[in-house]
Amino acid sequence: MTYQPGPYLTPDYMLPYWEPVYYQQEYQMYSMMTPEYYPSLWTPLVHQSNSESQEDSGVVSEDDEKEEEVLEKGSCPPPTLTVHQANEILGTPIPERCPDTKKIANRITEWLKTSKTHQKEFSENVIGRSQGTLSSILKTPKPWKAMHCGREVFIRMYNFMRISEEERKQIMNLQLNLPKSTRQPRVSNRRFTRVQKECLDGLVERIEKPSKEIKRVISRELGLPESTVHNYFMNARRKLKYD
DNA sequence: TGCTAGTCAATACC
DNA sequence: GGTATTGACTAGCA
Numbered sequence: 001m002t003y004q005p006g007p008y009l010t011p012d013y014m015l016p017y018w019e020p021v022y023y024q025q026e027y028q029m030y031s032m033m034t035p036e037y038y039p040s041l042w043t044p045l046v047h048q049s050n051s052e053s054q055e056d057s058g059v060v061s062e063d064d065e066k067e068e069e070v071l072e073k074g075s076c077p078p079p080t081l082t083v084h085q086a087n088e089i090l091g092t093p094i095p096e097r098c099p100d101t102k103k104i105a106n107r108i109t110e111w112l113k114t115s116k117t118h119q120k121e122f123s124e125n126v127i128g129r130s131q132g133t134l135s136s137i138l139k140t141p142k143p144w145k146a147m148h149c150g151r152e153v154f155i156r157m158y159n160f161m162r163i164s165e166e167e168r169k170q171i172m173n174l175q176l177n178l179p180k181s182t183r184q185p186r187v188s189n190r191r192f193t194r195v196q197k198e199c200l201d202g203l204v205e206r207i208e209k210p211s212k213e214i215k216r217v218i219s220r221e222l223g224l225p226e227s228t229v230h231n232y233f234m235n236a237r238r239k240l241k242y243d
Numbered sequence: 244t245g246c247t248a249g250t251c252a253a254t255a256c257c
Numbered sequence: 258g259g260t261a262t263t264g265a266c267t268a269g270c271a
Binding site for chain 1: 269
């Protein structure tokens with residue numbers, strides 16, 4: 001089967017891959033864009049042999065004339081993204097070895113502002129995460145190297161910023177069927193009393209990793225479940241690490 | 244078994 | 258009403 005690049009595999013779309021910084025990965029990126037990996041980005045050339053014979057003979061059919069007319073007038077409807085294509089575009093691996101997550105986050109924040117898109121709408125339609133998660137990702141993005149499966153979200157945001165405004169609009173209006181959380185609803189979040197909070201903050205400053213026994217004492221003294229004390233230290237360590 | 248990273252979702256905050 | 262914060266849950270890893 002012979003293919004030609006589809007509407008979303010245009011020079012504009014490919015351009016970022018050909019900047020000198022990615023040059024060394026040229027082969028890798030080119031191979032990832034092949035019809036075998038991303039068939040929906042390509043269009044099979046069905047009539048190739050016919051057109052070749054016509055070119056040889058110099059005969060132009062009525063159909064060809066009509067087609068040329070349409071192309072000249074530009075009356076071709078803009079291509080419409082399917083859910084599958086949108087997911088493929090957003091999930092395309094990033095060519096950079098170590099992308100700047102801060103830069104990606106800033107660009108998304110800027111776009112949300114200028115396009116007047118709410119975080120909730122974007123988080124659910126594009127990255128498949130909750131509003132709160134998006135908010136914290138945008139405010140304090142982790143360095144690429146410190147991330148593991150969290151990179152997926154940045155890949156989608158990176159690709160979202162690479163496409164045209166028209167394509168972004170289409171994606172925002174598509175239902176991408178992104179996986180929803182299957183977690184059990186839980187009891188409403190506990191809020192610590194002022195004394196509990198002050199004690200826990202003071203302890204976090206002094207003890208990085210309390211033993212089981214220490215956690216037991218703390219929970220007894222503050223009247224909190226051990227799991228709550230455990231979670232508090234865990235969240236505090238994480239906060240200290242990235243703030 | 245304990246820890247980290249990723250995340251949810253309630254709720255505080257502006 | 259939209260965003261930021263935060264306590265809790267969970268998968269995966271050492």
